[in-house]
Amino acid sequence: MFSNRYIFIYTTILVVAVAVILSLTATLLQPMQNRNEEVAKMQEILKAAGQTVAPQEAIEAYNNEITAEWMVNRKGEIRAGYVNRAGNWKPMADMPENRRAFDCSLKTELEQAARYEENPATEDGLFPVFVCRDSARYIVPLQGKGLWGPIWGYLALEKDFNTVSGATFGHKGETPGLGAEIAAENFQKQFAGKKIFDTQGKFTSITVQKGGAEKYQGDISHAVDAISGGTITSGGVTAMLADCLAYYRAFFEKMQRAALDTADEVRADTVNLQTK
Amino acid sequence: MSQEKERLENKGGGWKEWFSAKNMKLLTRPFGADNPITVQVLGICSALAVTAKMQPALVMAISVVVVTGFANLIISLLRNTIPPRIRIIVQLTVIATLVILVDQTLKAVAYEVSRQLSVFVGLIITNCIVMGRLEAFAMANKPWPSFLDGVGNGAGYGLILIIVAFIREFFGSGTVFGYKVIPPSFYEAGYTDNGLFILPPMALIVLGVIIWIHRSMNRNLIEK
Numbered sequence: 001m002f003s004n005r006y007i008f009i010y011t012t013i014l015v016v017a018v019a020v021i022l023s024l025t026a027t028l029l030q031p032m033q034n035r036n037e038e039v040a041k042m043q044e045i046l047k048a049a050g051q052t053v054a055p056q057e058a059i060e061a062y063n064n065e066i067t068a069e070w071m072v073n074r075k076g077e078i079r080a081g082y083v084n085r086a087g088n089w090k091p092m093a094d095m096p097e098n099r100r101a102f103d104c105s106l107k108t109e110l111e112q113a114a115r116y117e118e119n120p121a122t123e124d125g126l127f128p129v130f131v132c133r134d135s136a137r138y139i140v141p142l143q144g145k146g147l148w149g150p151i152w153g154y155l156a157l158e159k160d161f162n163t164v165s166g167a168t169f170g171h172k173g174e175t176p177g178l179g180a181e182i183a184a185e186n187f188q189k190q191f192a193g194k195k196i197f198d199t200q201g202k203f204t205s206i207t208v209q210k211g212g213a214e215k216y217q218g219d220i221s222h223a224v225d226a227i228s229g230g231t232i233t234s235g236g237v238t239a240m241l242a243d244c245l246a247y248y249r250a251f252f253e254k255m256q257r258a259a260l261d262t263a264d265e266v267r268a269d270t271v272n273l274q275t276k
Numbered sequence: 277m278s279q280e281k282e283r284l285e286n287k288g289g290g291w292k293e294w295f296s297a298k299n300m301k302l303l304t305r306p307f308g309a310d311n312p313i314t315v316q317v318l319g320i321c322s323a324l325a326v327t328a329k330m331q332p333a334l335v336m337a338i339s340v341v342v343v344t345g346f347a348n349l350i351i352s353l354l355r356n357t358i359p360p361r362i363r364i365i366v367q368l369t370v371i372a373t374l375v376i377l378v379d380q381t382l383k384a385v386a387y388e389v390s391r392q393l394s395v396f397v398g399l400i401i402t403n404c405i406v407m408g409r410l411e412a413f414a415m416a417n418k419p420w421p422s423f424l425d426g427v428g429n430g431a432g433y434g435l436i437l438i439i440v441a442f443i444r445e446f447f448g449s450g451t452v453f454g455y456k457v458i459p460p461s462f463y464e465a466g467y468t469d470n471g472l473f474i475l476p477p478m479a480l481i482v483l484g485v486i487i488w489i490h491r492s493m494n495r496n497l498i499e500k
Contacts, residue, residue: 002359010359014366018373025377029384036387055387148395173395177328177448177474180392228471 041102047168048139048154049132063087067133069101071126074113076250079126101128106143106152106244113247127247132156137165138255140248144240147232148173151182151240155191160259161252164206167191169237179233190224196245196252198222203249205242208234294420302424306432308494313436314487315497318404323437324479326396330453333441335389337434339382339397341427343374344406348426350374351414358415367410368401375400405433440482448473 002010039055042062046053053061063084071080081092082100091098109125116124130139138161142153149172156166169182181187190213191206198204198219209216209223210231216223226234245252293299312318319340326336350370351358358366379397382390390397400406409429414422445451450458450469458467472478491497 002361007359007362010357011362011365014369018369022373022376025380029380032384033380033387036384040387040391170391175328175476176326176332176392177444229475 044154044168044170045130045139048156048166049137050156050166065133066130066139067135068092068131070129070131071097071099071101071104072129072248072251073124073126074247074250076252076254097126101130104128106141107150110143110244110247125247127244127251129248129251135159140244142169142240142244144236144243146171146174146182146236147179147230148175151233151236153182153237153240155241155245157196157252161255162195162197164191164194164196171233174233175230177229178227179230181227181230182233182237187224187227193221194224195219195221196241197256201253201256203246203252205245206238208238208241210234299421299424302421303428303431306425306428307435309497311432311436311490312405312408312429313433313483314490316405316408317487318408319433320480320483322396322399322403323433323440323483324476325399326393327437327441327444327479328448328474329392330438330441330445331389332392332396333437334434335382335386335393336396336400337431337437339378339393340400340403340405340433341430342378343371343400344409344426344430344433345423346374346426347371347406348409348414348422349419351410352417352419352422355415363415364407367407371406371410372401403433405429436483436486439486440479443482444473444479448478 036055039058042058043053043055046058046061046065049065051061051065067084069082069089070078073079078095080095080098080101082089082098083092089100104126106128109127111125112123113125115122128141132139136159137156138159139154139156142155144151151169151171151174153167153169155164157163158165167188169188171180171183174180174182194206196203196205204218204222207216207223208226210226212225213220213223306312309315313320313323322336326332347367347370351367354366375398378400379390382393382397409426413425417425442452446457447470450456
């Protein structure tokens, strides 16, 4: 009934029509989708910093709360930076590789860092740090693997670069009710007050402990409860924290020393004043 | 003047015909005697995957209604031009296009929900109900009845999804649409949420119980 010729023409027209419709919608919806993604990213960063904001307020709140965006390398040096001047982001002076931390994807940077470890001739990745108002908190992004796909998150540290003040996690497609619970408030609020360095100053990261934080071998301030039924996702969060924070270790230690030095100076000053 | 009146009456009659008892049956049968999940046992995979919580189940239900409705409509419009040898490919192309449109639209206007549903919207393509209705109904019927049939089947599927999701969320997490409905005093008295309800096997058991109840209420469905 239908000739081969007809079938070929029919499929060609169908495919072209579908392609046109899909690319048209994709192009039309792209700006809205990009904006949604940016807003969601801002919301996550702010949530790690302890602020829950509605999507329509996110941009304003972000420009209000975050004062600087840095990119640090694994030696702990700040290699790129932007400063917030009343909502306008201006590049910092004397930065060798300047770009905005907000626009960079940690996934790409981690891949680059992995390539660098194999072949030191290539360029190393840089890792974003978001600085909150009054330098009260520092937020770092996280990126790792869950059971079904990527998981990510943001970890906010107090200015001692050790105590966690808040954390948020997201996922692409973890099982609803199980692994997906890492995105739930009850899981995330456990992280507040946990520490990533032990009392000797050794980097320990935070472990998501199966069976409950009290089963963790060691100081409980380095462990949180895992999700029952979400063992692989929980393990993914542990690995993500350890792997990503390891790149920031030098930076954190440097900042801790710097804080100690200033504290020493202040103490020395007061001693001087008292002796006078 | 009389002609005008006649025309209007005819038009009115036309509209009545659109929603005739026969057509409405297409819309309502999938809720009962012809339910795609409990009677035809189609679309089980997604019924297990998205029913741990109410909200994703509801959005999934709406998305499936849109896809089945419009896929049936489009295929029915094209039905006389589709060469039988490639009809499955044509059907799949239409379904896939609609699903991508729904997915992209959700990402643009309901970003939060689309993140919760993640891959499952894309998996509507593999939902047997959509293609089943195209093969069984839209290829042989006019566009309007096909559209009703699609919407009815999508909604019949969605109804079961929401019932299962309600049971699982209520017993598994003690919430409905994310709101705590079991009072804290129950938990103090020793009540705990049943974690088994969150796991996929429980969806299968709940579904089985629903099919059992449905069949014992409607004896015609029981095979001899």
